[in-house]
Amino acid sequence: MTETFREGVVVKPYERLSLDQVEWLDDASLRILAEPGIWCYNERAASLFKAHGAKVWEEKEKHSGCWRVSFPSGLIKEAVARAPSRFVLGARRPENQLLLDAEVPRVYFGSGSEANIWIETEMDDFVSVNDRSLTVRVPRFTELRGNTGLLSRAARLCDKLEHLDFFIRPLNIQDPGITPENHDVNKFFASLNNTTKHVQAGLTKLENLNDVVRMAELIAGGPEGLRGSPIISFIACVFKSPLQMVDDTAEKVFAIVEAGLPLVISSSPQGGSSAPIQETGMVAQINAEILAGITLTQLIREGAPVLYGSVPVRARLDDLHDLYGCPEFNQYNIDCVQLARFYKIPCYSTAGVGDAKVPGMQATFEKLFTHLYMAISGAQYIHYAFGLLDRTNSFCPVQAVLDNEQIGKIKQCLREPKVGPSVVEEMLVTVKRVMASSYRLYARHIRKAMRAGEVSSPYRFEAKGLEDRVLEKALDHMNRLESERPPHLDQVIVDRIFDEIPGLLPGLREATEGEEIRYNDLRAGSKLCKSKSS
């Protein structure tokens, strides 16, 4: 059987660091892991490290339940070398599978974060105070609290965005019935029921893992189906920077790896507070944290599929919040991509975050700055790329639509050059034919390339006159996408999930049924209109 994967874009990576510099950073990370080593708050992990040759001692005086771990470089190197370079992330639709290969710079973009706020956009007409005959359309924004309904909407929209390759829930669910005990099953169900792309999320409570895995098995056709093509994967931020391995996240790492599912070992130090602000210090430290996390996964189970998850950010120096859309962010991140490539582990990276609070010029600048740069780096799996505003605090669906357009252009811009002997021969024939024609115009000879999608289109949301109507047009486009049929799971599977998995909000099932009815009504309505008009 031929396996199909999303195309992504294979780039020729821009490398900021020389090989010497990569090796110096690698060596610096190994030296950090040896001295001062890490502060490990999980006993199982500390014991496992000790059993494999790390020097481990309990830090009794200052902390309770803290073990200092000093890693010999050989232990890290051997463990990291066992991590697979190539694996598949599955999806409900086989053509949405992702092929992650550390040695192929195939770039995929997806959503991310777990913002509390959903920003709704609507256009409103305003009259000039100076000339009552003049009106202008302006976007107005409303903040809504994230809930399962909005997360479902986000997943449905993201399913329709052609340049979004994977779905990480961009919204935190805060419905009245959501508790830490049922948070995971509801967020995974809202996602899986509304997108056919790969679904990835963090795990709120370890105790929920079995229910989440069972839900995914029901959808994937059983335990083997899920392991063969894992439609879900997890993110584990196992380090609290600087260099502290967190107890409950380490337990989650054990459980996820033992469950045979892929995960991201992610670290997100802030340059200027929890890591040095200078490039060398930041990158050496985050790399040390990620290597220690990956080592844990490989000591738990050799060959466990793991992504090198680097989210280094810089502090704003006026308020110490994260600063994403700045040159240092790109520098830190591209260095990490190079290190992941050096270790032959697929890289989970970051782009598309900024300080802008609403869609507009600032958001476009900040996002393009990182979308383009990180794509050029050749990171395999770039998250946070769709719809985030106000750093990672808000998710705005119309911004996701704008990001989709931007990322589409970037993918087209960076695609492999189509230059080769047969193309040259074909081109020479065309040149001769055009030069022999009366007007010497190439226009009619580009039709084949145009039909094959090789020629890019103008910006999708451009206006014709002296007006900026980008948001209005993006909103229209979003409304069209949202009126398409939702990609819900089969009713039989939904019923089984609701029978077997405790804690799911009944509203999610009712909403699913309601959406199907609304969609069918809409279709019936449009057919009625068509038959009336004809």
Next chain:
Amino acid sequence: MQEQELIEKIAFNVVQGRIEAEDEGFDEGLDGQPAVTELLREAVERGLDPGPIVLEGLSKGMEVVGGKFQREEYLIPDMLASAECVGVAMDILSPHLKKAGVESRGKFVIATVAGDLHDIGKNIVSIMLKGAGYEVIDLGADVPTERIVKAVSEYQASFLGLSALLTTTMRVMGEVIEELQKSGLREGIKVLVGGAPTSEGFAKQIGADAYCKDAFQAIDILKNMSSG
């Protein structure tokens, strides 16, 4: 091949934008099959009446293409390919059209004015007008004013199209109109201007009859001029 079948094939190939057999066209698998040039030659050799070829083959094909363009199924290169087919067909047919009493929609002299070598827009207009059934006399680019005036007189043209891309050469259009005036030719000809720096206001300022933002507008304006 029956006459009707031949005409339908001509219309089909206009829609496909296939001038010669080696053209690929829009649909798959047409490569190598006779296209507009080969079909027209066959029609001429067989001495078929050019009237139905123009009306039911070429014009009908262009109507289909126009519809596709309006529905956004076709883009400019598709329109140009089809218009170029009609232009080539008209070149093959022209000696026979007069004999058969089929007249063009009018003679249209077109030029990019002196000092300006940018002729892409002018070429597109030229192709499209030819495709729309006008007899186009294309003088090329960087054409001296006196040559334009001479051509208008020589061909007894009904329409003159002037183009310029540069802000420094657009003023030459005004000089051409002045020269037409001086030569007593202005009354008998409609002058249409176009090109990136030109505008409705500029056209009025220099005394042109119309400003055309693109080839499609030029065709619409000409239709209105003819019906008016």
